[in-house]
Amino acid sequence: METSPVKPTDAPPSPLTESLRLQSLPPYIFAQLDVLKAAARERGVDVIDLGMGNPDKPTPAPxxxxxxxxxxxxxxxxxxxxxxxxxxxxxxxxxxxxxxxxxxxxxxxxxxxxxxxxxxxxxxxxxxxxxxxxxxxxxxxxxxxxxxxxxxxxxxxxxxxxxxxxxxxxxxxxxxxxxxxxxxxxxxxxxxxxxxxxxxxxxxxxxxxxxxxxxxxxxxxxxxxxxxxxxxxxxxxxxxxxxxxxxxxxxxxxxxxxxxxxxxxxxxxxxxxxxxxxxxxxxxxxxxxxxxxxxxxxNLPEHYVTETIQMYKDRRDVVVDGLNAIGFAVKRPRATMYVWVPIPPGFTSASFASRLIEETGVVVTPGTAFGTFGEGFVRISLIQPPDRLREAITRIGNVTW
Ligand SMILES: Cc1ncc(COP(=O)(O)O)c(C=O)c1O
Known part of the structure; x- marks a missing residue:
């Protein structure tokens, strides 16, 4: 019976090699940001995290x-x-x-x-x-x-x-x-x-x-x-x-x-x-x-959701008005809990987000975390109360971009 020739130099594949399905996933941009975020916290920076779409409001009591x-x-x-x-x-x-x-x-x-x-x-x-x-x-x-x-x-x-x-x-x-x-x-x-x-x-x-x-x-x-x-x-x-x-x-x-x-x-x-x-x-x-x-x-009474909508609307206005006042050109969104911000020239969305963490302690998400056509923008999540959002904008305004 014929056997297929095996080259003696071939190293056996490691059983720890991930499946092709995992290997084919695009790189995870959040991982790099997490490292920078952790480093800023270690330096004692008061980090303002506007990265994830993770609501800060507690779930309604009922x-x-x-x-x-x-x-x-x-x-x-x-x-x-x-x-x-x-x-x-x-x-x-x-x-x-x-x-x-x-x-x-x-x-x-x-x-x-x-x-x-x-x-x-x-x-x-x-x-x-x-x-x-x-x-x-x-x-x-x-x-x-x-x-x-x-x-x-x-x-x-x-x-x-x-x-x-x-x-x-x-x-x-x-x-x-x-x-x-x-x-x-x-x-x-x-x-x-x-x-x-x-x-x-x-x-x-x-x-x-x-x-x-x-x-x-x-x-x-x-x-x-x-x-x-x-x-x-x-x-x-x-x-x-x-x-x-x-x-x-x-x-x-x-x-x-x-x-x-x-x-x-x-x-x-x-x-x-x-x-x-x-x-x-x-x-x-x-x-x-x-x-x-x-x-x-x-089955919640309507006012719970109305209050949540009002909360995000107020935060949206703080961020949009604040960023526009310091020279960004941001549109006022009619929905979601996000503001989509065009970045200054000379940056990629990842390099701008990295510099923002390093110089201001403000965490945002680079647009490319959502695909290549997100380049040129970062996403701000409205997951902090208005005073923290104002503080974030003051810090961003203090940097020369
Ligand atoms: C568009 C969109 N779909 C789905 C989800 C995830 O929702 P869930 O928490 O129900 O998994 C998110 C979360 O940010 C989202 O933005």
């Missing part, structure tokens, strides 16, 4: 109280059902109908998630075969690309630009790429640019999906955080969206519940079933007490 009651019930100590409590799915469906006028079947068109990030990542596993592609705007929230990459797929990048107000230009998508793509991910109000989109863009997205047989996935993480009378559109408001689309929502931002890990997805029943199939092989869904907290969140 939500915490509902969770505490639920934790004490032994029935909630056992494995939950994969697809979540029916009571939660019904509450989501009623909230959604009240909010957007779209009826949903709580048994087939709603699925609670361990945070929307979890669902977005796992969805790619349900649909992407090696070599398949997803269309994803740049810049975008990282999991929109990374789910597909980890599933062995490729990304067709759709540049978003300040000149176009970060609106997707569906007519600019290469027809061959559009024909090949399995999914399109998009997100308005948009992280990181804080851009918003009006209903015609959503209608165009659905038409694009129908014409090219592409699944349309909308991430609506900032559904409620809108200002100055702006009301974000939901994908499912558009006729035909439910035939090929899903929309992801989160409790992290609206209800300041980022640590609870709680979100949901609504839309096409077949896509929800496929995602449930992935999840039932990988997790057991949400801790039942977190599900009861989520029910309490969606």
């Amino acid at each position: 939500i915490v109280e509902a969770a505490v009651r639920s934790v004490q019930d032994p029935a909630n100590h056992r494995y939950p059902t994969f697809d979540g409590k029916l009571a939660l799915r019904q509450t989501i469906a009623s909230w959604y109908e009240k909010r957007y006028g779209v009826p949903l079947d709580p048994e087939r068109e709603v699925l609670p998630l361990i945070g929307s990030k979890e669902g977005l990542a796992h969805l790619a596993l349900a649909y992407i075969n090696p070599g398949d592609s997803s269309i994803v705007p740049s810049p975008s929230y990282p999991v929109h690309t990374r789910g597909t990459i980890m599933a062995g797929g490729q990304i067709e990048t759709l540049p978003l630009t300040a000149d176009d107000d970060y609106q997707i230009d569906f007519d600019a998508i290469d027809p061959e790429a559009a024909r090949k793509a399995k999914m399109l991910f998009f997100n308005y109000p948009h992280n990181p640019t804080a851009a918003v989109a009006e209903r015609p863009l959503f209608e165009r997205a659905v038409r694009f999906g129908q014409e090219t047989q592409t699944l349309i996935v909308h991430d609506m993480a900032y559904a409620e955080l809108a200002f100055d009378g702006f009301k974000p559109t939901s994908l499912l408001e558009i006729p035909g969206a439910k035939d090929l689309g899903l929309e992801f929502h989160t409790f992290s931002k609206t209800f300041s519940m980022a640590g609870w890990r709680c979100g949901f997805v609504v839309g096409n029943a077949q896509m929800i079933a496929a995602l449930t199939k992935v999840k039932s092989n990988m997790d057991y869904g949400l801790f039942p007490a977190v599900q009861d907290a989520a029910i309490a969140a969606l």
Whole structure:
């Protein structure tokens, strides 16, 4: 029998070599910033961290109280059902109908998630075969690309630009790429640019999906955080969206519940079933007490959310007015908890963010953390009270850029 020749010099591969799927992920820009942040703290610098979209406001008391009651019930100590409590799915469906006028079947068109990030990542596993592609705007929230990459797929990048107000230009998508793509991910109000989109863009997205047989996935993480009378559109408001689309929502931002890990997805029943199939092989869904907290969140009196919106609006105005007063040219966003800041000439977004930490102790996120088309900008998260935001702006104003 013939054996294949083995070169004696070939070193055996280390079992610790990461999978190709991990190796294919783009570098993690946050890691470098974390090092600089830690070094500044070590030097005794009073760091003002405006890096992550991590709400600083405590979760509203009625939500915490509902969770505490639920934790004490032994029935909630056992494995939950994969697809979540029916009571939660019904509450989501009623909230959604009240909010957007779209009826949903709580048994087939709603699925609670361990945070929307979890669902977005796992969805790619349900649909992407090696070599398949997803269309994803740049810049975008990282999991929109990374789910597909980890599933062995490729990304067709759709540049978003300040000149176009970060609106997707569906007519600019290469027809061959559009024909090949399995999914399109998009997100308005948009992280990181804080851009918003009006209903015609959503209608165009659905038409694009129908014409090219592409699944349309909308991430609506900032559904409620809108200002100055702006009301974000939901994908499912558009006729035909439910035939090929899903929309992801989160409790992290609206209800300041980022640590609870709680979100949901609504839309096409077949896509929800496929995602449930992935999840039932990988997790057991949400801790039942977190599900009861989520029910309490969606039944919260209106003023809790109104106050949160007002809080971010006040912070937005402090940052926008403050930065414009010291020579930056910043637009006033109509939604999200972010301000997207063009950087001075002579810097990359990473070098500007590094210099900012080193000279002022203010931490922001370089635009390139969200893709190459984020270059030229940094993102400020409005996760500190107004006096700390003012202090950050004073420090930035004291540096000659
Ligand atoms: C656009 C977008 N989607 C999803 C998430 C993650 O949400 P969750 O906490 O529900 O995983 C974030 C968090 O910043 C986000 O900005």
